[in-house]
Each structure stands twice: as structure tokens, then as C-alpha cells.
Amino acid sequence: MAPRHPDAETLSPTVIIGAGLIGASIGCALTEAGVDVRLRDRYRSHAVVAAGVGAGSVEATMASKVRLVIVAVPPAVVAPTVARALKHYRNAVVADVASVKQPILADLEAMGTDLRRYVGSHPMAGSEFSGPLTARPHLFADRTWVIAEGTGSPEAVRTVERLVGICGARPVSLGPADHDRAVAEISHVPQIMSSLTAARLATVPPEDLRLVGQGVRDVTRIAGSDPGLWRQIITGNRAEISTQLRAIRDDLDRVIDGLDDIGTIGDLIARGQRGVAALPGKHGRPAGKALERVVVEIPDAPGALARLFVDIVGQGVNVEDLSIEHGMDREVGYLSIAVEAEQAQDLRKAMDEKGWTLRD
Amino acid sequence: MAPRHPDAETLSPTVIIGAGLIGASIGCALTEAGVDVRLRDRYRSHAVVAAGVGAGSVEATMASKVRLVIVAVPPAVVAPTVARALKHYRNAVVADVASVKQPILADLEAMGTDLRRYVGSHPMAGSEFSGPLTARPHLFADRTWVIAEGTGSPEAVRTVERLVGICGARPVSLGPADHDRAVAEISHVPQIMSSLTAARLATVPPEDLRLVGQGVRDVTRIAGSDPGLWRQIITGNRAEISTQLRAIRDDLDRVIDGLDDIGTIGDLIARGQRGVAALPGKHGRPAGKALERVVVEIPDAPGALARLFVDIVGQGVNVEDLSIEHGMDREVGYLSIAVEAEQAQDLRKAMDEKGWTLRD
Numbered sequence: 001m002a003p004r005h006p007d008a009e010t011l012s013p014t015v016i017i018g019a020g021l022i023g024a025s026i027g028c029a030l031t032e033a034g035v036d037v038r039l040r041d042r043y044r045s046h047a048v049v050a051a052g053v054g055a056g057s058v059e060a061t062m063a064s065k066v067r068l069v070i071v072a073v074p075p076a077v078v079a080p081t082v083a084r085a086l087k088h089y090r091n092a093v094v095a096d097v098a099s100v101k102q103p104i105l106a107d108l109e110a111m112g113t114d115l116r117r118y119v120g121s122h123p124m125a126g127s128e129f130s131g132p133l134t135a136r137p138h139l140f141a142d143r144t145w146v147i148a149e150g151t152g153s154p155e156a157v158r159t160v161e162r163l164v165g166i167c168g169a170r171p172v173s174l175g176p177a178d179h180d181r182a183v184a185e186i187s188h189v190p191q192i193m194s195s196l197t198a199a200r201l202a203t204v205p206p207e208d209l210r211l212v213g214q215g216v217r218d219v220t221r222i223a224g225s226d227p228g229l230w231r232q233i234i235t236g237n238r239a240e241i242s243t244q245l246r247a248i249r250d251d252l253d254r255v256i257d258g259l260d261d262i263g264t265i266g267d268l269i270a271r272g273q274r275g276v277a278a279l280p281g282k283h284g285r286p287a288g289k290a291l292e293r294v295v296v297e298i299p300d301a302p303g304a305l306a307r308l309f310v311d312i313v314g315q316g317v318n319v320e321d322l323s324i325e326h327g328m329d330r331e332v333g334y335l336s337i338a339v340e341a342e343q344a345q346d347l348r349k350a351m352d353e354k355g356w357t358l359r360d
Numbered sequence: 361m362a363p364r365h366p367d368a369e370t371l372s373p374t375v376i377i378g379a380g381l382i383g384a385s386i387g388c389a390l391t392e393a394g395v396d397v398r399l400r401d402r403y404r405s406h407a408v409v410a411a412g413v414g415a416g417s418v419e420a421t422m423a424s425k426v427r428l429v430i431v432a433v434p435p436a437v438v439a440p441t442v443a444r445a446l447k448h449y450r451n452a453v454v455a456d457v458a459s460v461k462q463p464i465l466a467d468l469e470a471m472g473t474d475l476r477r478y479v480g481s482h483p484m485a486g487s488e489f490s491g492p493l494t495a496r497p498h499l500f501a502d503r504t505w506v507i508a509e510g511t512g513s514p515e516a517v518r519t520v521e522r523l524v525g526i527c528g529a530r531p532v533s534l535g536p537a538d539h540d541r542a543v544a545e546i547s548h549v550p551q552i553m554s555s556l557t558a559a560r561l562a563t564v565p566p567e568d569l570r571l572v573g574q575g576v577r578d579v580t581r582i583a584g585s586d587p588g589l590w591r592q593i594i595t596g597n598r599a600e601i602s603t604q605l606r607a608i609r610d611d612l613d614r615v616i617d618g619l620d621d622i623g624t625i626g627d628l629i630a631r632g633q634r635g636v637a638a639l640p641g642k643h644g645r646p647a648g649k650a651l652e653r654v655v656v657e658i659p660d661a662p663g664a665l666a667r668l669f670v671d672i673v674g675q676g677v678n679v680e681d682l683s684i685e686h687g688m689d690r691e692v693g694y695l696s697i698a699v700e701a702e703q704a705q706d707l708r709k710a711m712d713e714k715g716w717t718l719r720d
Contacts, residue, residue, distance in 0.1 A: 124571050124573055125573075136718065136719065138718055138719040139719065141717075142694075142719075143573075144570055144571055178567075178568070182564075182567075182568035182571050183571060185560065185564045185568055186561070186564070186568060186569065186571050186573075187571070187575060187576065189557070190557050190576040190580070191575065192628070193553055193554075193556065194575075194578075194579050195629050195631070195632030196608055196611055196615070196628070196632070197549070197550050197553040197632075197635075198633075198635035198636050199628065199631035199635050200545065200607070201545070201546070201636070202631060202634040202635040202638050204638070205542075206638075207534075208538070208541070208545055208546060209546065209638065210504055210532055210640070211484050211504055211506070211532075211542050211543060211546050212546045212639055212640060213484055213503075213546075213547065215547060215551065215554075215581075216546050216547065218554075218578045218579070218581045218582060219550045219554050219579055219581075219582065220635060220639070221579075221636075222575040222578060222579065223633065223635060223636050224632075224633055224636040224637075225629065226629075227626045227629035227633060230625070230626075231622050231625040231629060234619065235621070235622055235625055238619035238620055242616060242619050245612065245616050245619075247560070248557075248560065248612070249609065249616065251556055251559065252605065252608070252612065255552060255605065256605050256606060256609065259598035259601060259602050259605075260598055262591050262592070262595055265591040265594045265595055266587045266590075268552070268555050268556070269551075269555050269583075269585065269587035269591060269594075270587040271555070271558075271559035271562060272554065272555030272556070272557075272558035272559045272583035272584075273558075273583065273584055273587060274559075274562040275557075275558035275560065275561035275580060275583060276561070276580050276581075276584040278561050278569065279561065279569065279572055279576075279577060292494075295498075297498075305673050305679065306669060306670050306673035309665075309669040309670070310666050310669075310670065313665055319665065319684065321683070322683060323681070323683045324679065324682045334502075358496065359496065359498040359499065359501050359502075
């Protein structure tokens with residue numbers, strides 16, 4: 001059992017309202033650190049299941065003793081739940097973890113609630129899964145956790161910073177408006193673009209899908225996400241998303257009108273390239289050296305993948321990225337390794353000499 | 361040296377016009393199989409470089425003896441190059457490998473060329489790289505290679521089928537119109553959507569990029585592709601692409617107008633989910649069992665990744681997919697393994713017991 005975290009005492013007990021993926025995962029992280037966590041959910045069975053995976057306990061506790069309340073309910077009901085929690089748990093800091101901040105803050109201010117004990121926050125974590133059974137204590141490890149600037153007293157904010165620290169995440173302070181704009185840009189709008197692209201595939205003649213390659217799989221991967229949650233997130237952040245989607249629509253109009261113009265289309269692709277180059281690279285640094293992919297066939301034999309991997313890593317190259325591609329027909333897969341361009345040739349030569357079959 | 365392929369003699373000599381990634385890679389595949397390949401390029405240096413990486417020879421050959429000509433030039437100049445080749449190499453089958461088929465066929469028909477020795481084709485392969493130095497003999501292994509139905513005599517088509525076989529690809533027969541529609545659906549439109557999404561990121565305040573997660577990286581990965589080539593591909597297939605982009609624009613209009621309507625947005629995400637489910641799964645079968653991701657921290661120590669991999673594969677689970685994610689701040693990476701949902705729990709338990717740190 002892990003040693004108790006130094007901050008565990010000051011957060012005990014913590015009440016988590018909403019025992020889904022996020023709430024239960026926070027519960028697991030806190031419980032692992034030695035915090036006394038009590039779980040609440042409108043469906044008692046969810047809280048019981050979450051307790052079963054180590055997220056805390058469903059036992060009652062004295063409201064006045066509660067130090068921290070985490071509201072992890074769907075976005076549409078966050079504000080009233082926060083308001084009730086502030087009233088009921090009179091000595092607790094109340095934090096939410098919803099992926100929009102402005103609408104919630106606006107609703108709370110409209111209710112006239114005293115918000116000194118309220119801190120808006122948002123852990124940038126999650127997965128395509130949902131529900132307490134998929135909860136993991138390390139879900140937030142090394143992720144960004146936004147703390148909404150301008151919410152909560154300094155003491156309340158420090159409490160939430162301790163929460164973030166125990167979960168292993170990195171706190172980032174952002175104003176609510178800046179947060180909502182940022183998540184629209186880097187999460188919500190890309191989700192919509194992915195879903196728009198994927199939605200077309202459901203209407204494509206099945207025989208056309210034989211031509212599918214890795215590119216379209218990448219573009220549509222996140223379109224597999226849960227509709228129930230995403231429709232709340234998107235409608236919750238509609239103001240920011242609307243602005244950005246309209247800008248994309250203007251861009252799309254220009255592309256449709258300029259499909260016969262090499263300059264217009266070349267400009268679009270070049271702008272996209274610059275956008276990709278702007279993404280942070282490995283370890284938070286801007287994308288640096290050119291990478292090259294070395295693709296090796298994985299023989300369909302037990303242990304082949306392990307031997308292949310041992311040979312690759314034995315070369316001492318810095319593996320920047322790694323993925324598996326599947327051939328369409330034969331029972332064979334390919335391991336695709338991205339390395340710095342200058343190391344690629346030596347790696348190919350070495351793998352070839354060891355008897356592996358390279359593809360590209 | 362690999363044994364000579366049984367079909368090598370009937371294709372010798374082959375002339376490849378255009379010594380870029382595709383042309384040179386075909387050259388390497390054929391040369392490896394024992395075919396006598398001669399390279400041509402408007403820039404002799406490209407042909408010389410391609411010869412240097414094993415794609416063939418730059419020596420002249422008697423035109424009347426040439427069996428097969430592969431035209432691997434940019435889409436905009438394919439038709440005139442094919443027409444000239446049909447004239448100059450009087451006994452050869454002439455095949456192109458461009459990613460659009462109808463416009464090229466239309467141009468050739470308009471020229472009044474005798475097309476019995478012309479076969480339209482398109483290997484569904486490539487990479488984000490270009491130029492002869494990136495040529496690989498196994499670029500086409502296990503990939504789909506479309507042969508355009510209705511082009512070429514049966515004998516000419518058989519010659520191209522031999523070419524496809526030597527390159528290790530799977531021939532698929534598709535009418536030119538069906539091909540152009542299909543590649544628009546599964547390649548060109550997703551490329552445009554990825555570029556539209558990525559283009560926005562270049563204008564995003566840098567501090568907002570701190571929130572970037574894996575999702576947006578997946579959506580924008582192919583937006584890193586070469587503008588020079590893609591602008592030709594897109595303008596070349598503009599008729600099909602226009603139809604599909606207009607349908608997406610209608611969808612986008614409905615989303616913008618319905619951003620406050622849970623039903624509209626939920627419907628979009630659900631349709632996207634169905635599209636993803638329609639994609640062929642591993643080994644060409646429709647996507648089957650639910651997958652779950654197991655994410656393990658890779659300690660920053662020499663050989664750690666290899667040991668981690670040996671432990672994973674030692675569990676005997678079927679690794680469906682694999683990728684590396686990078687934490688934003690700490691010098692640490694995460695190996696993300698997708699396995700069948702029912703195997704995930706045991707894998708996590710085993711890795712935990714072996715002392716690895718799981719994230720989600």
C-alpha cells in the first residue's frame with residue numbers, strides 16, 4: 001500500500017458527487033493517497049460500484065466536517081449541484097471538474113450564491129469510456145488540470161491545488177473565458193470535425209471501404225466517443241464553439257469555391273502543416289527534428305513482436321513514436337517506429353541485417 | 361539476393377517515368393524481383409539518385425523492346441505523358457499510378473489516343489514523405505492496388521496484374537468513377553477535414569496549446585502532408601470532392617444552427633460513431649470486439665521500454681494496437697496498448713504486480 005500523502009489529512013474527508021469515470025478516478029487517486037473519500041451519486045448503485053473499485057466509501061459523514069467537495073456530474077446539472085453543496089457542506093471548498101467554465105460560473109452568479117468557497121476546475125483527462133467500472137487512479141497523471149482564475153478565495157484555490165497535486169496532474173491557471181475558448185479550439189471543435197468526417201463513412205458503399213488506409217483512421221479515431229457526454233459538452237460550450245465553427249465554415253466555403261485553383265488548395269494544406277508544427281512536441285517542447293518512419297513486418301509467430309522490439313531498442317535509437325498497422329488481407333501486422341530522420345537509415349540497415357522484413 | 365520472380369522476364373525491360381517516391385519504390389520492388397528497370401525523370405539527377413537506392417538503371421534501352429511503362433509523374437501531367445509513352449514505346453503496356461482516374465481517362469480519350477495498351481491504376485500506398493531518397497521496395501506490400509475497370513485490353517490488364525503481384529499488393533478492380541468517388545470519401549475529404557482543423561491551430565494563442573491532448577493530434581496527423589502533391593491530387597479529383605464537401609457543409613450548417621439542441625448534437629456524435637464502426641477491423645474483418653486501452657508509464661532508463669514490452673508480450677495478450685504518448689512536462693512517456701476488453705483487467709493486474717505504473 002502506498003504511503004500516505006502529506007496533504008491527505010487536510011483534505012479528509014472529501015465528498016465526491018458523481019461516481020462516473022472522472023469522479024470515481026479522482027476517488028481512486030485520493031483513496032490511494034490516504035484521503036478519506038465518501039462517494040455520492042443519484043444512482044446509489046454507481047456509488048457502490050465505484051467504492052468497489054477503490055474510489056472510496058458510501059458511508060455517511062457529518063456535513064460540517066467535510067473539507068472538500070468535488071462535483072463531477074454532467075455539465076447541465078453542475079451549477080445547481082454546486083449551489084446545493086455550498087449550502088450543505090458549510091465548511092468545505094466545492095470544486096467542479098466540468099469541461100466548460102463560463103456558463104457554470106454565470107449560472108452560479110445569477111443564483112446570488114456566495115462563491116468564495118467555490119473553485120472552477122477542469123482536469124484535461126478522460127477516455128472514450130465512461131462509468132465507474134472504467135475508473136483509474138492514474139487517469140490524471142502528468143495531465144494538465146485547469147484551475148479557473150478568479151474563482152474561489154486564495155485558501156480555496158490552495159485546497160484545489162493540493163487535490164491536483166495528489167492526482168499527479170499539473171495545475172494551470174486560466175480565466176473562464178480563456179479556458180472555454182481554448183478547449184473549444186483544441187478539443188471540442190476537433191471532436192466535431194472528426195465526427196463530421198466519420199459520419200460520412202457510415203453512408204459510403206461498403207466496397208469503397210477496401211481502400212481505407214491509416215490516414216482516415218487517425219482523423220476519425222475520436223469520433224468513436226460517447227454521444228451522451230459529448231452532446232452535453234458541446235451544447236454547454238456552444239458560444240465559443242459557434243464562433244470557431246463559423247470560421248471553419250468560411251474556410252470550407254473558400255475551399256469548395258476554389259477546388260479548381262491550385263493556389264487556394266495549396267494554401268489550405270500549407271496552413272494545415274503550420275498548425276501541426278505549432279503543436280507541442282515530445283516533453284512539451286515545440287516540434288523539433290524531422291522524423292522518419294521505419295516499418296517492420298511482425299511475423300505471425302509467438303513472441304515475434306517481443307523479439308522485434310528487443311532488437312529495435314537494442315539499436316539504441318530514440319523511439320519517438322510507435323504504432324501498429326494491420327495489413328488488410330494477410331494475417332500479418334506491421335510495427336511502425338518513428339525515429340529522428342538521421343537515425344532511420346542505420347536502423348533500417350540493422351533490422352534488415354537481423355533478418356526482419358522492412359516495408360517502408 | 362532474392363531469387364528472380366517467375367514474372368520478372370515477361371516484364372523486362374520496364375521503363376519508369378517519374379523517379380519520385382512511388383516511381384522509385386516500384387523500381388526498387390521490381391529490381392529486387394529481378395526485373396530489368398530503366399528510370400526516366402525530367403530531372404536526370406532524380407533518376408540517378410533513384411538508381412542509387414536500387415530502383416533500376418538510367419541506361420538507355422531500345423524503345424521497341426520495352427514491355428511495360430509506368431507513368432509516375434504528378435497528376436496534372438499524367439495524360440500527355442501517357443500519350444507520348446504509348447507512341448514512343450510501341451509494344452509496351454503503359455500504366456499510370458495517379459490517385460485520380462476519370463480526368464486522366466477523359467483527357468486521353470479527348471486526344472483520340474488508341475488506349476488498348478493503356479491501363480489506369482492506383483496503388484493505395486505512400487507516406488508523408490516524397491522524393492527518390494525515401495523510396496522503399498516494400499511500400500506496396502499488402503496494400504490495395506486499384507486497376508481501373510474498362511481500361512486496357514485483357515492482355516494489358518494481365519501485365520499490370522503481374523506488376524501488382526511482384527510489388528506484393530492486392531489488386532482490386534474498380535470503375536474509374538467508382539474509384540474517384542471512393543478515394544474522395546476515404547482519403548481526399550478526410551485530408552481536407554484534417555487540414556481545415558489543423559489550419560485553425562496555427563492561429564490559436566500559444567498558451568492554449570498547453571491543453572492539447574491525444575485527440576487533436578490524431579485528427580490533425582495527416583495535415584502534415586506535402587502541399588505540393590496534395591494540391592494536385594485535390595484539384596485533380598475536384599468533381600467528386602466537391603459533391604462530398606457540399607454534403608459536409610450542409611451537415612456543418614445544421615450543427616452550427618443546432619448547437620443549443622442536445623438532440624441535433626447527440627445525433628451527429630452517434631452518426632460519427634457508426635462511421636467509425638463501419639471501418640474494416642484488423643485483417644480486413646469488420647470491427648469486432650470492444651477494445652480497451654492499458655496505459656503504462658515508461659521509466660526514463662535505458663532498456664526500460666524493451667523490458668516493458670517483453671513483460672507485456674509475455675502475458676500472452678493479443679496486442680491490437682500500440683502507441684506512445686508523451687507527457688507534457690516530465691521527461692516520461694506512456695505506452696498505450698489496446699487489447700480486447702476482457703483481457704484488459706488481467707493485463708493491468710499483471711503489469712501492476714510486476715511493478716509497472718499504470719495510468720489509465
